[in-house]
Amino acid sequence: MIEIVGLxxxxxxxxxxxxxxxxxxxxxxxxxxxxxxxxxxTTFSILATLLQPTAGDAFIxxxxxxxxxxxxxxxxxxxxxxxxxYDQLKANEYLDFYGASYGIAPKEREVLIPKLxxxxxxxHKRYDYVDLLSRGMKQRLCLAxxxxxxxxxxxxDEPASGLDPRARVEMRDIxxxxxxxxxxxxxxxxxxxxxxxxxxxxxxxxxxxxxAQGSVHEIQAHLQSEKVLKVKLAGPTQEAxxxxxxxxxxxxxxxxxxxxxxxxxxxxxxEDQIRLLRQAMEQSLQILSFAEEETDLEDVFMAITKGxxxx
Amino acid sequence: MKTLLANPVLIKEVKLRFRSMKSFTGILFxxxxxxxxVFGFIFLTTSLSGSGFFRPDESFLLFSMMTYIQLGxxxxxxxxxTAGTISxxxxxxxxxxxxxxxQTSFQIIFGKMTSSIxxxxxMIVSGLPIYSLVxxxxxxxxxxxxxxxxxxxxxxxxxxxxxxxxxxxxxxxIVSMIVTYGxxxxxxxxxxxxxxxxxxxxxLGTTAPSFSPFSYFWASINPAIVMLTLLQPGFAQEIQTxxxxxxxxxxxxxxxxxxxxxxxIWLSVKRLRVNMNKYK
Numbered sequence: 001m002i003e004i005v006g007l008x009x010x011x012x013x014x015x016x017x018x019x020x021x022x023x024x025x026x027x028x029x030x031x032x033x034x035x036x037x038x039x040x041x042t043t044f045s046i047l048a049t050l051l052q053p054t055a056g057d058a059f060i061x062x063x064x065x066x067x068x069x070x071x072x073x074x075x076x077x078x079x080x081x082x083x084x085x086y087d088q089l090k091a092n093e094y095l096d097f098y099g100a101s102y103g104i105a106p107k108e109r110e111v112l113i114p115k116l117x118x119x120x121x122x123x124h125k126r127y128d129y130v131d132l133l134s135r136g137m138k139q140r141l142c143l144a145x146x147x148x149x150x151x152x153x154x155x156x157d158e159p160a161s162g163l164d165p166r167a168r169v170e171m172r173d174i175x176x177x178x179x180x181x182x183x184x185x186x187x188x189x190x191x192x193x194x195x196x197x198x199x200x201x202x203x204x205x206x207x208x209x210x211x212a213q214g215s216v217h218e219i220q221a222h223l224q225s226e227k228v229l230k231v232k233l234a235g236p237t238q239e240a241x242x243x244x245x246x247x248x249x250x251x252x253x254x255x256x257x258x259x260x261x262x263x264x265x266x267x268x269x270x271e272d273q274i275r276l277l278r279q280a281m282e283q284s285l286q287i288l289s290f291a292e293e294e295t296d297l298e299d300v301f302m303a304i305t306k307g308x309x310x311x
Numbered sequence: 312m313k314t315l316l317a318n319p320v321l322i323k324e325v326k327l328r329f330r331s332m333k334s335f336t337g338i339l340f341x342x343x344x345x346x347x348x349v350f351g352f353i354f355l356t357t358s359l360s361g362s363g364f365f366r367p368d369e370s371f372l373l374f375s376m377m378t379y380i381q382l383g384x385x386x387x388x389x390x391x392x393t394a395g396t397i398s399x400x401x402x403x404x405x406x407x408x409x410x411x412x413x414q415t416s417f418q419i420i421f422g423k424m425t426s427s428i429x430x431x432x433x434m435i436v437s438g439l440p441i442y443s444l445v446x447x448x449x450x451x452x453x454x455x456x457x458x459x460x461x462x463x464x465x466x467x468x469x470x471x472x473x474x475x476x477x478x479x480x481x482x483x484x485i486v487s488m489i490v491t492y493g494x495x496x497x498x499x500x501x502x503x504x505x506x507x508x509x510x511x512x513x514x515l516g517t518t519a520p521s522f523s524p525f526s527y528f529w530a531s532i533n534p535a536i537v538m539l540t541l542l543q544p545g546f547a548q549e550i551q552t553x554x555x556x557x558x559x560x561x562x563x564x565x566x567x568x569x570x571x572x573x574x575x576i577w578l579s580v581k582r583l584r585v586n587m588n589k590y591k
Contacts, residue, residue: 048407049410049584050407050410050411050584070413073411073412073413078408080404080407080408083404083405083407083408084404084405086323086327086405088330089323089326093326097319097322097323098412101319101320101409101412101413102412103413142408145408149413
C-alpha cells in the first residue's frame with residue numbers, strides 16, 4: 001500500500017508539490033495523470049527515495065520514504081521517465097548486475113533472469129549488448145530490471161513514452177500481466193486511454209496539487225455535470241426542437257437538419273434521461289437514437305487541467 | 312572483506328573496464344615506455360662509461376628515476392580515472408536507478424573507487440618485472456621497494472578518493488576533472504613552493520636552524536619530497552635539522568593522507584544522495 005500524506009516539495013518559492021494526499025490500496029493500479037511539470041515525476045522521485053520532500057511524508061507498506069529509505073528501496077521497483085543503460089553490458093549481465101545490487105544470490109539470479117526476459121519478451125536478446133537494443137526493448141529491459149527483486153510495488157514514470165504504437169501495445173500487455181500478478185502499480189502516462197484501460201483508479205495532478213481522484217468512471221461522471229446528448233430523428237427536427245426546448249434541464253440546443261439530428265447539453269441524472277426519453281416517445285417523436293456523447297479520458301484530462309474543478 | 316570485494320558495482324566496473332581494448336593498450340604502452348626507458352638507460356650507461364658493466368650506484372639512480380616516473384604516473388592518471396566515476400553515471404542517467412537499489416552509498420562509492428584504483432594498481436604491478444631488473448645490479452634494498460609501494464598505495468588511495476569526492480560533489484565530469492587535477496597540482500607543486508617560502512621565512516635573520524612547523528607541514532604533504540626522504544635517508548635528516556622536528560616526514564604524510572582519504576570518502580558517501588538532504 002502507498003500512502004502519501006501532505007507531501008510538499010518547494011524549490012525556492014516554487015511549489016513543485018503542494019500538500020499532496022493520496023492512498024493507493026494494495027494490488028491496485030493507479031494512474032497518475034498530469035501535464036508536463038505538474039508534479040508527477042517529483043512525486044515519483046520522492047516515493048523512489050531519490051528526493052527529500054520539503055514537508056509531509058510518504059509510506060510504502062507502512063515504511064516512511066524519508067526515515068526508512070533503505071528498507072523502502074527493497075520494496076519498490078522504480079522505472080524513471082528518462083534513464084540510461086550500461087552500453088557495454090549484455091541484457092542478461094545488465095539484469096545480473098541489478099540482481100546482485102539487491103543481494104540476490106548468483107544461483108537464484110541464474111533462474112530469475114531468463115524468466116524475467118521471457119516476461120518482457122526479450123529472451124531472444126539475452127546475449128545482445130544493451131546499446132544494440134531498440135528504445136522499446138530498452139524500456140522493457142528496464143521494466144525487467146525493476147522487477148528483479150520481486151517488489152510488491154512498482155513505480156513507473158511514463159513507461160510508454162517515446163515508444164511506437166506496437167511497442168506501446170507490448171508494454172501495455174506486460175503491465176496487464178503484472179497487474180494480474182497482484183502488483184501494486186503506480187503509473188504515470190500521457191497516453192490517457194491506455195491508463196483508462198488498465199487502471200483501477202486515476203489521480204489528476206496539476207501545478208503540484210491533486211485536483212481529481214477516483215475511478216476513471218467516477219472522474220468522467222463528476223466532470224460531466226452537463227452531458228452532451230445526441231438525438232437522431234427519422235423525420236423533421238422542428239417538433240423535437242420545440243419539445244426539448246421546454247425541458248428545464250436542457251440547454252444550448254443545436255439543430256442539424258441536414259443530419260436530421262439535434263444536440264444539446266443536459267444537466268440531469270441517468271434517471272432524468274430515462275424520463276426525458278419516455279416523454280419524447282409519448283410525444284410520438286420519431287427517434288432513431290438517443291445517446292450520450294462519449295467522453296474519453298483525454299477530454300477529461302483537458303477539461304480538468306483547464307481549470308474545471310472536480311470534487 | 313569477501314563481502315566488500317563481492318561488491319556488484321566493483322564487479323561491473325571491472326568487467327566494463329576490461330571489456331574495452333583501451334585498458335589493455337594503456338597497459339601495453341606503459342610497459343613499452345618503461346622498457347624503453349630502463350633498457351635505454353642500461354645501454355647508455357654501459358656504453359658511455361665504456362666499462363660494459365653497471366655499478367650499484369647507477370642501479371640505484373635507475374631505481375630512483377623509475378620510482379619518480381611511477382609517482383608521476385599515479386599523480387597524472389589517478390584523477391583521470393576517478394574524477395568521472397559518479398558524475399559520468401549522473402550524465403548517462405544511470406545514477407538514479409543505481410541509487411534506488413538496495414546498495415548503500417558506501418557500497419557504491421567503495422565499488423567505484425576500488426575499481427578505478429585497482430586498474431592503476433594493476434598497471435603498477437604489471438611493471439614490477441621491469442622494476443625488479445634493478446635487483447640484478449644491486450644497490451637497492453628490497454625493503455625499500457616494499458616501502459615505496461606502500462607509499463604509492465597511500466598516494467593512489469588519497470588522490471583516488473579526492474577524485475571520487477569531486478565527482479560526487481560536482482555535476483559535470485569535465486569540471487570535476489579540472490578541480491581534481493588542480494588539487495593534485497597543489498599537493499605536488501604548490502606545496503613545494505610553500506615549503507621554500509616557509510624555509511626562507513623561518514631562516515630570516517638567523518643562521519641557526521629554528522623550529523618551523525609550517526616547513527615541516529608543507530614538506531610532509533608533498534609526495535615528491537616525502538618520496539625523496541624514503542629514497543635518501545640523508546635528505547630526511549636534512550629536513551629534520553632544518554625544521555627541528557624529529558618526527559619523520561612519512562609519519563606526517565601517512566597521517567595527513569589517511570585523514571584526507573577518510574574525509575573524502577565520508578563526504579562522498581554523505582553527498583551521494585544529495586537530493587535526499589532535507590530542504591535541498
